[in-house]
Amino acid sequence: MLTLTKSYSFAVGLKCSCCHKEYSLNSLNTFADCCNRPLVVEYDEEYSLDKNKLATRQQNMWRYAEMLPVLNKENIVSLGEGMTPIFELNKLGAAYGFSDLLMKDETSNPTGSFKARGLSMAVSKAKEFGIEHCIIPTAGNAGGALAAYCARADIKCTVVMPTHTPKIFKQECELYGAELILVDGLINDCAKKIGELNSSHKYFDISTLKEPYRLEGKKTMGYEIAEQLDWQLPDVIIYPAGGGTGLIGIWKAFKEMLTLGWITGPLPRMYAIQSQNCSPILHALKDAVNWKNNFTPEPSIANGLAVPYPFGMNMMLDVLQESNGTAVSISEEEIVAGVKEIAKTEGHIISPEGAATWKALLHLHKNKMIRADEKVLLLNTGSGYKYLDNLDLHF
Numbered sequence: 001m002l003t004l005t006k007s008y009s010f011a012v013g014l015k016c017s018c019c020h021k022e023y024s025l026n027s028l029n030t031f032a033d034c035c036n037r038p039l040v041v042e043y044d045e046e047y048s049l050d051k052n053k054l055a056t057r058q059q060n061m062w063r064y065a066e067m068l069p070v071l072n073k074e075n076i077v078s079l080g081e082g083m084t085p086i087f088e089l090n091k092l093g094a095a096y097g098f099s100d101l102l103m104k105d106e107t108s109n110p111t112g113s114f115k116a117r118g119l120s121m122a123v124s125k126a127k128e129f130g131i132e133h134c135i136i137p138t139a140g141n142a143g144g145a146l147a148a149y150c151a152r153a154d155i156k157c158t159v160v161m162p163t164h165t166p167k168i169f170k171q172e173c174e175l176y177g178a179e180l181i182l183v184d185g186l187i188n189d190c191a192k193k194i195g196e197l198n199s200s201h202k203y204f205d206i207s208t209l210k211e212p213y214r215l216e217g218k219k220t221m222g223y224e225i226a227e228q229l230d231w232q233l234p235d236v237i238i239y240p241a242g243g244g245t246g247l248i249g250i251w252k253a254f255k256e257m258l259t260l261g262w263i264t265g266p267l268p269r270m271y272a273i274q275s276q277n278c279s280p281i282l283h284a285l286k287d288a289v290n291w292k293n294n295f296t297p298e299p300s301i302a303n304g305l306a307v308p309y310p311f312g313m314n315m316m317l318d319v320l321q322e323s324n325g326t327a328v329s330i331s332e333e334e335i336v337a338g339v340k341e342i343a344k345t346e347g348h349i350i351s352p353e354g355a356a357t358w359k360a361l362l363h364l365h366k367n368k369m370i371r372a373d374e375k376v377l378l379l380n381t382g383s384g385y386k387y388l389d390n391l392d393l394h395f
């Protein structure tokens with residue numbers, strides 16, 4: 001239990017994402033056991049902050065500190081994450097007739113992916129609560145990010161990762177001093193392994209949405225998109241969804257900014273992109289109750305999209321429905337072709353997950369769900385360099 005002094009943060013509590021039961025911000029919470037759903041952080045809606053004050057602040061995600069849940073600034077564990085650039089993909093856009101095509105590029109984050117945002121936040125909170133050992137199941141990027149932030153914070157770290165993940169994801173964990181455990185299977189099998197290892201609750205489990213703080217780090221992408229586009233949101237955001245923290249987080253940020261008066265509607269349509277090898281969201285959209293039957297997940301070259309049973313499924317479905325978006329799945333061949341095409345036309349080697357968003361745009365346009373003159377923002381969630389081992393097989 002934390003003893004709270006008055007904090008600069010506007011955070012006031014946690015609530016169950018389903019029934020809205022309140023949970024305390026002062027104790028170490030994981031998920032809402034009332035409904036077996038994720039917990040979300042709530043902020044005091046009475047407080048206000050002038051968005052013009054942001055201009056002179058540090059160029060990383062902690063510029064939004066009032067709307068983040070770390071209560072004492074001394075606990076912030078930062079490697080300079082966030083404030084990643086938004087590029088205009090003029091050449092690619094012109095080649096296909098899109099007049100306003102943008103890409104927010106998360107490559108320049110520490111450890112090369114947007115996972116840095118969530119793990120900077122989760123490790124800062126772990127430090128605030130005096131946690132000594134964190135554990136995480138990962139498709140790759142989150143494990144490396146947790147290992148880096150734990151190294152920085154002097155917290156022990158165990159990463160559980162599928163054996164088939166490209167070598168560099170494993171090497172980085174070891175370089176950062178984490179214990180690495182490999183499991184034959186997908187991220188859900190890694191989570192199962194953690195269940196066995198952690199029966200006595202020795203470790204703090206940082207699994208996606210099984211603690212409430214990673215979401216708060218990821219939501220800073222939403223704040224940045226608004227600020228960097230001068231508070232005029234795009235018409236469409238195309239996001240590669242695995243566990244869904246980014247999708248849910250960006251939407252949460254938009255709602256918070258509406259309350260703060262920083263933006264006005266309408267909000268963008270949100271599209272969640274999956275791999276055809278593992279597309280639980282598409283299955284759930286077809287049959288919300290029985291989607292787990294007849295579903296056989298397989299690995300993907302876009303490792304981060306191979307999340308068969310996301311804990312935040314209901315929250316993702318809510319975002320798609322509220323924003324008038326939907327989900328699309330992309331084949332492995334298209335994903336690899338997308339990586340190559342963006343490298344050759346725009347000079348960015350992006351992650352396969354990011355490349356899937358570009359191919360999804362072509363499908364959505366063909367199916368008349370996105371117009372060529374709309375402002376479209378693709379999210380490239382990470383660097384393609386970490387995947388070259390596996391991409392090699394496809395050249």
Ligand SMILES: Cc1ncc(COP(=O)(O)O)c(C=O)c1O
Pocket residue numbers: 113115139140141142208240241242243244245246247303304305351353354381382
């Ligand atoms: C590069 C990349 N993109 C997207 C994802 C999916 O992220 P989320 O869990 O926020 O849906 C991951 C997750 O591992 C990833 O590493």
Ligand SMILES: [Zn+2]
Pocket residue numbers: 016017018019020021032033034035036
């Ligand atoms: Zn509940």
